[in-house]
Amino acid sequence: MSPQSKNTRIENLTNRRVDLVVDEYEAAGRFNEQSSSPLFSVLPRELRDIIWEYATAPFEDQSQKFDENTYYYRPGHTARLKSHTALLLTCRRAWLEANAMPMLQAEHSYYYHREAPDRRDTAWTAGLTALNRRNFGHLHLFVQMFAIRSLNCDPGRLRKYFLETAPVEGDFQPRMLHVTLRHTDWYWWESDQPLDLHGSWVQHILNSPDLRSTHTFKLELETLDYKIDQLNAIIQRIKTFESDEKETHIVNGKPTTTKFVLVDRQDSYTWEGPTNINNGNFAPYDGKDKLKYHVITLTWKLTFPKIPTAFVPELRRARRIQEADITHPSLRIPTLYIADTHRHWIPYMHGQRGRLYHQMRSGTVRQLPGWAIWGRMQNLAVEVLRISQKQDELAEEVRRLQFVERKGASAREQYRQRWASEGSLLRLTDDPVE
Known part of the structure; x- marks a missing residue:
């Protein structure tokens, strides 16, 4: 059974996502x-990071x-890109220090x-x-003009080019975003x-909330050599774009702003x-x-205007703001009971049909034919029956989830005790399995 299959089985039993302890301090005592080894006892961590970076570079x-x-x-894409990760298999200490490097680079x-x-x-x-x-x-991102022209800076809009699932905190914070328009784009x-x-669309990328934990944004424009004057005119116009300054991070408990600043140079080849x-x-x-192709690249760096010494690390995961939880209140339908002229008890909801009841009480509906009033009440009864069935379905789903949670709680405790005795780096998160 593959590790992924084992994790899926554990998640189904415990109703919680399986995760790994990736921080060496949190994993203390388990490696x-x-x-x-002189690598760990003599060399400082800063030098080891350089080694990990070099060994796992693409x-x-x-x-x-x-x-x-x-x-x-x-250039740069003449063959498939590859990274060596064998170093991560040497020991748990090396994995804890270097596991992020292959993906980060x-x-x-x-x-x-x-x-x-x-x-x-x-x-x-x-x-x-x-x-x-x-x-x-x-x-x-290699993108044709028509595929990016409609980009806006709504939350999640830029993210959709890379990830279409529902946003989860911290699941999209690339170290660098690099957008290229090739000659054929x-x-x-x-x-x-x-x-x-x-x-x-360039302005929208600079202002996108999806990019405010990203260290670098690069825009690469390619054309043929005899169109370089046209490209230079476009480059000069883009250089005038200003990134908005927005409150996006919390530093020492206080909101602080960020903005992208154009680096005072352009690269070309x-x-x-x-x-x-x-x-x-x-x-x-x-x-x-x-x-003969001519390529110009503009680079922006994320800055903290109010804290000039602050920065988003290039090779470390950047912190993101803890976004407010979005709650979905359970459906609750208040009901009353009234009697019609035929003495049948019929539940009704507040709202439009409630107004019908008040009209009946005030006498404004009494002039309608009896069949019309009865027809309205029948429609109301059908609607109430549908809602009642929906309530029953919701109640059944609640009972099912409660059973799954009770069953999963026992399995979670068993796995926690087992992993603690084994010194395992596996752990159960607080995220339930959907």
Whole structure:
């Protein structure tokens, strides 16, 4: 049985999510200190972090190279990206210190559209463990203009490009967001039309509440060398955009503001590629041996204007504000009982049908034919019966959940005692299984 299957079985028995202790201080007493190893007894933690970072850094796997004439082939993406994680299996002490590094450093590429074989999508993201989602590193969004033009800064809107499940605190806080428009992502690139960028979506990214625990935002724009003047004009316009300053974090018990600030430099590079992009023939490139690309990247860093020395760590999980819980009050329908002219007792709800009752009492309805009054009362009875059935269903669901909770409480205690005796890093969270 796989570890994932075992966890699912335990979650079904206990009605709680299974998690791992990932903090070395919380795990004290449950791992070997490795005091005989110079790695842990001599080197300080800061140097070990550099070792973990270097050993788990992503790289291009040359055994899985991409075709040069595809849409997605470009510098940094000439082959599948890979990370080595064998170091995490050496001992529990190493795992506790370095388990976040592979995800924090990994570059996960999402494509809308014209994707590479190593693409990620929202289904892949949803299948990650809660720990891995908390440790998102470099999210790279390759997006065509039409697929991002409608972006706004509503909560969760930017998040939907990467994760469509219901938001959970801390499940989306990437270290870096990197958005790239390739030459083939601009409008009408096939017919060599002038570059056109409506910058509202860039402004919305800077103001998005989804990004306020992210260290860096990069915008990368690519075009052909003979359009560099057009691109420079767009770049200068984007540089004028200002990020809103919003209260997003709690520091020492007090709300504090954050904003993205443009780094005072722009990065650029050039590269060459074939003219038959994706094995196609394009009239504007007739007679050319190669296409010469020019790429410009703008970078913004998240800052705390009121606390200049504060920052969101690059390789550590950033804290997020504890958002208020959203409660769903149980359905409660107050009922009264009234008698109609035929002396039948019929329950009714407050509201529109309550007004009918008051009209009857005041005499304003007495002029209606008896069949009309009776018809109305029959409709009311049918509605009340439907609501009564719904109440019964809800009551049955409450009884089922109470039974599951009582059954799960016993299993939870058994697993807690077992894991404590084994020194296991497994634990049960407070989150019930849906």
